[in-house]
Amino acid sequence: MKKLIALFLMLVVAYSGQAQQVCLSTPHTTLLLSAPQGGELRFLYYGEKLSEADARSLPSAGGAEFPAYPAYGLNCPMGTALSVRHADGNLTTELRVEGTDTDADDEAVTTVIRLKDTVYPFRVSVCYKAYRKVDVIETWTEISHQEKKPVLLNQFASAYLPIRRGDVWLTSFYGAWANEARMAQEPLEPGMKVIKNRDGVRNTHTAHAEVIFSLDGRPQENTGRVIGAALCYSGNYKLRIDTDESDYHHFFAGINEDNSTYRLKGGELFRTPALALTYSNEGMGGNSRTFHRWSRAYKLANGTEPRKILLNSWEGVYFNTQEEAMKQMIADIAGMGGELFVMDDGWFGDKYPRKTDRTSLGDWSVDRQKLPSGVEGLVEEARKKGIRFGIWIEPEMANTQSELFEKHPDWVLKAPGRELVKGRGGTQVVLDLAHPQVQDFVFRVVDDLMTRYPEIDYIKWDANMSILNHGSPYLSADEQSHMYIAYHRGLESVCQRIRAKYPRLTMQACASGGGRVNYGLLPYFDEFWTSDNTDAVQRIYMQWGTSCFFPAVAMASHISASPNHQTFRTVPLKFRIDVAMSGRLGMELQPKHMTEEEKKLCADAIAAYKEIRPVVQQGDLYRLQSPYDRLGVASLMYVSPEKDKAVFYWWKMEHFKNQHLPRVRMNGLNPQGRYRIRELNRIDKQPLRMEGEVFTGAYLMANGLELPDTHQVDKPQRNEYASRVLYLEEIK
Numbered sequence: 001m002k003k004l005i006a007l008f009l010m011l012v013v014a015y016s017g018q019a020q021q022v023c024l025s026t027p028h029t030t031l032l033l034s035a036p037q038g039g040e041l042r043f044l045y046y047g048e049k050l051s052e053a054d055a056r057s058l059p060s061a062g063g064a065e066f067p068a069y070p071a072y073g074l075n076c077p078m079g080t081a082l083s084v085r086h087a088d089g090n091l092t093t094e095l096r097v098e099g100t101d102t103d104a105d106d107e108a109v110t111t112v113i114r115l116k117d118t119v120y121p122f123r124v125s126v127c128y129k130a131y132r133k134v135d136v137i138e139t140w141t142e143i144s145h146q147e148k149k150p151v152l153l154n155q156f157a158s159a160y161l162p163i164r165r166g167d168v169w170l171t172s173f174y175g176a177w178a179n180e181a182r183m184a185q186e187p188l189e190p191g192m193k194v195i196k197n198r199d200g201v202r203n204t205h206t207a208h209a210e211v212i213f214s215l216d217g218r219p220q221e222n223t224g225r226v227i228g229a230a231l232c233y234s235g236n237y238k239l240r241i242d243t244d245e246s247d248y249h250h251f252f253a254g255i256n257e258d259n260s261t262y263r264l265k266g267g268e269l270f271r272t273p274a275l276a277l278t279y280s281n282e283g284m285g286g287n288s289r290t291f292h293r294w295s296r297a298y299k300l301a302n303g304t305e306p307r308k309i310l311l312n313s314w315e316g317v318y319f320n321t322q323e324e325a326m327k328q329m330i331a332d333i334a335g336m337g338g339e340l341f342v343m344d345d346g347w348f349g350d351k352y353p354r355k356t357d358r359t360s361l362g363d364w365s366v367d368r369q370k371l372p373s374g375v376e377g378l379v380e381e382a383r384k385k386g387i388r389f390g391i392w393i394e395p396e397m398a399n400t401q402s403e404l405f406e407k408h409p410d411w412v413l414k415a416p417g418r419e420l421v422k423g424r425g426g427t428q429v430v431l432d433l434a435h436p437q438v439q440d441f442v443f444r445v446v447d448d449l450m451t452r453y454p455e456i457d458y459i460k461w462d463a464n465m466s467i468l469n470h471g472s473p474y475l476s477a478d479e480q481s482h483m484y485i486a487y488h489r490g491l492e493s494v495c496q497r498i499r500a501k502y503p504r505l506t507m508q509a510c511a512s513g514g515g516r517v518n519y520g521l522l523p524y525f526d527e528f529w530t531s532d533n534t535d536a537v538q539r540i541y542m543q544w545g546t547s548c549f550f551p552a553v554a555m556a557s558h559i560s561a562s563p564n565h566q567t568f569r570t571v572p573l574k575f576r577i578d579v580a581m582s583g584r585l586g587m588e589l590q591p592k593h594m595t596e597e598e599k600k601l602c603a604d605a606i607a608a609y610k611e612i613r614p615v616v617q618q619g620d621l622y623r624l625q626s627p628y629d630r631l632g633v634a635s636l637m638y639v640s641p642e643k644d645k646a647v648f649y650w651w652k653m654e655h656f657k658n659q660h661l662p663r664v665r666m667n668g669l670n671p672q673g674r675y676r677i678r679e680l681n682r683i684d685k686q687p688l689r690m691e692g693e694v695f696t697g698a699y700l701m702a703n704g705l706e707l708p709d710t711h712q713v714d715k716p717q718r719n720e721y722a723s724r725v726l727y728l729e730e731i732k
């Protein structure tokens with residue numbers, strides 16, 4: 001069967017005169033290349049799906065033909081994806097097509113175009129994986145050679161894409177710790193736009209390796225052609241958009257080569273991380289929905305499984321993970337209908353018990369002072385209460401005050417002959433993941449926990465430090481510039497081992513909050529901690545940005561205490577619940593400090609979330625009113641794939657007397673469908689006027705519903721906030 005498909009696909013490689021075309025397609029898109037044997041591989045087209053006839057005539061339609069993977073040396077002024085120094089010192093590379101291989105399975109068609117230098121035994125395979133059921137094409141390269149001595153890779157992008165100038169706008173994501181994934185939109189002007197990361201360990205606090213190009217002017221949510229791109233990498237990256245004198249923006253994406261020159265040995269294969277691309281004519285929304293579908297079906301670990309509703313102990317007790325408190329929290333979350341309790345930082349350390357962030361990382365044995373009955377006691381307690389148990393680790397790290405560091409001072413990243421620069425708590429250091437023994441150690445942190453306590457259901461994997469010291473004790477002197485790359489290869493290999501053995505374990509990628517929201521790591525993780533900032537108002541902005549590429553099923557979103565611990569904002573529980581329920585719902589507070597009434601509100605929300613979970617976590621996202629537009633309201637909705645159910649969220653963003661808030665139109669519904677409206681998490685004394693009423697999808701999408709901008713509650717409960725969650729069910 002596979003062979004037959006491959007044969008069929010060979011036919012897709014069409015010929016037009018001498019120029020051989022390679023045509024990659026997904027349900028609605030085409031990427032077209034010219035790959036003449038012995039000639040240059042050229043990029044012809046990426047966009048709306050082409051008919052065979054148009055694909056054939058396309059070269060005559062005009063437009064520049066750029067090399068698909070430009071290499072440095074024989075057209076020096078042009079921006080390049082690849083720049084190398086050959087073994088004899090020659091800085092030029094000239095790549096020509098040797099052949100094309102195609103492989104296919106039920107998921108995707110993979111096309112590999114083999115290029116070889118005209119003089120040197122130096123090869124680059126340009127690879128494309130075109131998905132059959134979703135409009136995503138991944139592209140990456142594989143670099144190798146048979147030269148006598150190592151070749152230095154100075155620049156080694158994953159991909160290059162020329163984008164026709166016009167009124168092209170860029171959407172990107174910037175931020176900082178506790179303010180991740182803020183959305184920025186700007187027209188692309190002449191010059192160079194660079195989006196980069198150099199943290200070494202985490203890569204999404206300050207910027208994201210995902211961007212959207214809106215080709216038809218200012219980005220629109222539902223209309224306009226867009227190209228979305230996500231670099232699937234967990235380490236340092238660099239995205240460059242070079243707008244030169246030509247008619248094109250030149251987009252390059254890949255590993256950040258700063259301080260990372262790679263000495264490639266003869267016979268070694270250097271694979272660059274994949275750049276995932278989509279094209280949509282449905283604006284920013286089309287981009288997100290495609291990435292979410294792709295993510296759930298092919299990228300994210302267990303992407304189609306429902307996520308449990310949990311309580312995490314961090315903001316409730318911080319390092320004070322005493323047994324009694326843990327048991328009380330287990331009872332409380334079970335009592336509210338939750339399904340999982342996660343014990344965060346603070347539970348470990350024998351010689352150096354973890355009381356603050358200054359000690360113990362690396363010593364992953366239970367602190368019996370805090371937990372006399374051990375982890376097994378808590379696992380047992382959770383079982384008795386009918387929920388599951390999860391635990392926090394930070395396995396890539398140590399503190400200089402730890403038994404691990406005392407035993408293996410040579411296991412940490414450190415510049416030879418220099419004092420260690422330390423991180424969190426003044427004592428934190430990063431382990432040398434290039435070292436195979438360190439990789440084994442990190443694997444064993446998880447493996448030992450799972451062996452000792454097989455009932456552990458969830459692991460929160462944290463990473464709270466950047467690489468501050470350039471130096472791997474494991475790598476040789478002339479390989480020191482491999483450190484960043486070797487670190488992430490080591491990390492990935494550990495993750496692969498863990499996933500091979502524990503495929504069903506739920507794992508959260510946390511890194512001081514949202515430092516690891518990337519498609520390099522998500523194949524090994526079920527979800528990510530979106531931000532250490534749990535303030536509901538700021539979360540609306542951060543989750544909005546995050547949702548452009550990442551689905552709700554992976555976006556951990558917790559109800560926390562008020563005043564908020566990061567912003568000190570006082571936000572009523574109803575609003576905090578309504579925001580948290582738009583992602584993967586959890587709680588992060590001390591339930592002991594809640595009133596019975598508050599617990600009841602949370603219990604009701606948890607029950608409601610169980611009902612809407614399939615729609616939120618597996619449905620299509622339609623963003624309706626952006627908080628970034630500052631119109632006083634933010635709103636979005638999820639619609640089930642069958643369009644028979646939808647969940648609508650509406651959050652008032654500012655409060656003035658007699659203000660004029662926009663009426664929000666819905667989207668994604670079946671126009672002919674008739675939907676009954678039910679409000680969830682109601683606190684008002686009277687139901688909404690539309691409660692229980694039925695409207696057509698057409699009406700809701702053309703007009704929306706008029707929502708009151710205050711809640712009808714008793715005077716002492718009145719405040720400036722208002723929010724609504726509506727559940728829509730189609731009546732047949």
Ligand code: GLA
Pocket residue numbers: 314344345392462464510511512513529532
């Ligand atoms: C990081 C995480 C938090 C928490 C603490 C524990 O900051 O992002 O959620 O786990 O570490 O030290």
